[in-house]
Amino acid sequence: MWGNIADLVGFLAGGMTVAAFRCRHILALRCWAIAANLLFIAYGLLLGLVPILILHGLLLPLNLFRLRGCLREATHRFR
Numbered sequence: 001m002w003g004n005i006a007d008l009v010g011f012l013a014g015g016m017t018v019a020a021f022r023c024r025h026i027l028a029l030r031c032w033a034i035a036a037n038l039l040f041i042a043y044g045l046l047l048g049l050v051p052i053l054i055l056h057g058l059l060l061p062l063n064l065f066r067l068r069g070c071l072r073e074a075t076h077r078f079r
Contacts, residue, residue: 006046013039027074030067037063 016036023029037060044052 006043009039009046010043013043027067027070030063030070033063034060034067 013036016032016039020029020032020036023032037056040052040056041060043049044056
């Protein structure tokens with residue numbers, strides 16, 4: 001049963017990554033990338049894939065930090 005759920009989560013994570021690559025706006029890219037990171041972390045946990053956990057565990061805070069910067073920049077732009 002967990003294999004089917006893990007497969008679904010993995011395919012969703014891959015889809016989110018493709019969506020991030022298709023983005024023309026950096027804010028949307030960061031949101032899709034964060035969603036992909038979270039899903040890949042879930043995928044890694046479900047299957048015990050340590051390299052996936054390490055990679056997306058490192059990318060998630062980076063994407064959150066960059067998203068925060070984008071939001072601050074957008075806020076300052078409209079003041």
